[in-house]
Amino acid sequence: MENSPSVQSSIKYIVIGVIVVVLLTWLWPLRSVPTGSRGVVTVGGAIKGIESEGFMLVAPWQTLSIFNIRAEEAAVENADGSTSDTQPVRVSLTVRYSIKPDKVAEVFEKYSHDGNLQSYVQTATQEVFKAVTARYTAPDLIGKRSLVSSDILDALRKKLEVYGAQVINVDMRNFSFSQDYMAAISAKVTQEQLRLGAENKLKTVESEQKQKVAIAEAEASALKAQADGEAYQILKLATAQADALKVQNAALAQNKDVLELRRIEVEQTKAAKWNGQLPSAVYASAPIPFFNAPSSSSK
Structure with missing residues (x-):
């Protein structure tokens, strides 16, 4: 019982301290508005001001509401x-x-x-x-x-x-x-893909055919060029031979003795090779080799 006054005194101080803290918290005028927000100050529900981010003083009769303006x-x-x-x-x-x-x-x-x-x-x-x-x-x-x-x-x-x-x-x-519409789209896409595939295949075939035609035309052109070249060579050779014959004929026409001389040379060659025997059969128009018959004067 002796300690009861001191205990009562301690309780009194504790109560007073709690009251002071509550009053300070309620009456403390410094408030803060976080980043990305606005502070709406109201008095009795009526808006009295809009505050930006940071510290601000709020009177005890005012209310501060934090209003978000972030995304x-x-x-x-x-x-x-x-x-x-x-x-x-x-x-x-x-x-x-x-x-x-x-x-x-x-x-x-x-x-x-x-x-x-x-x-x-x-x-x-x-x-x-x-x-x-x-x-x-x-x-x-x-x-x-x-x-x-x-x-x-x-x-x-x-x-x-x-x-x-x-x-x-x-x-x-x-x-x-809807499922029906999605199925229709899927079928349409499939048909389009098949169509594109057929077109691509057709283009490939056409391209291959064009390549074959081009190769055939190139080979034909090469063969034609080769034939033209060979024909040209033959023509040039024939022309040269004809020109040579013309020259020979012209030369013989101008000098008939040359032709007679060649004929005599041919006959001499034949005579040199004759063995002295007459042919067993002589045709009417065939030439008879010459021989030296004794003349009548020698008798």
């Missing part, structure tokens, strides 16, 4: 749409957006106290996707994907501008159609 993501899974040729289509999208710094007060007052607009972005994205896909046929959605993505991005930027948000980009993940 956020909103995912839309299996958004439904229909093409202009009445083909149902689905796609998953991811939208990256952020709150415009000059729209913080408006967004805080109308839509969100922390800058999260995910539900608004998802709803707007689904509406825009349906509107854009209705302008394209199913084949165009596949073949013109970059253009479709650009149209969705432009339309979504205009729609989310109402909510004070700016769209950074939109990612689309695979268009999916």
Whole structure:
């Protein structure tokens, strides 16, 4: 019982200390706004100011709310749409957006106290996707994907501008159609591949035929050139021989004694080779070899 006053005194000091800490925490005027955020200062729920990143003084009767303006993501899974040729289509999208710094007060007052607009972005994205896909046929959605993505991005930027948000980009993940349509596309692709294969084979055959024709024409040209060369050589040789005969004939015509001299030389050669016997059969028109018959004067 002797220590009870001291114990009571200690408890009193502890209570006073806790009260002081609570009061200091509540009344402490220094606050901070993190990077990528804005501080919304309100009094009784009414907006009194928007503060940038850093330290700031907040009065006890004021409330500071941290509002995010960094990029956020909103995912839309299996958004439904229909093409202009009445083909149902689905796609998953991811939208990256952020709150415009000059729209913080408006967004805080109308839509969100922390800058999260995910539900608004998802709803707007689904509406825009349906509107854009209705302008394209199913084949165009596949073949013109970059253009479709650009149209969705432009339309979504205009729609989310109402909510004070700016769209950074939109990612689309695979268009999916009905099973029947995908089977039809697969069959069409197969037919196109077969057609291209047949065309390529035909082109190959035509190319080979052209090569064969070119080779045959080249060989024919070579043979013709060879024949022309041989014919030319024969013609030149015949011309030379004819010219030689003309020269010989002209020479003989000018000097008949030369011809007679050659005839005598031939007869002398025959006489030198004769063995003195007459042929056993002599035709009427055949020449008889000459011989020296005794003359009558010798008798």
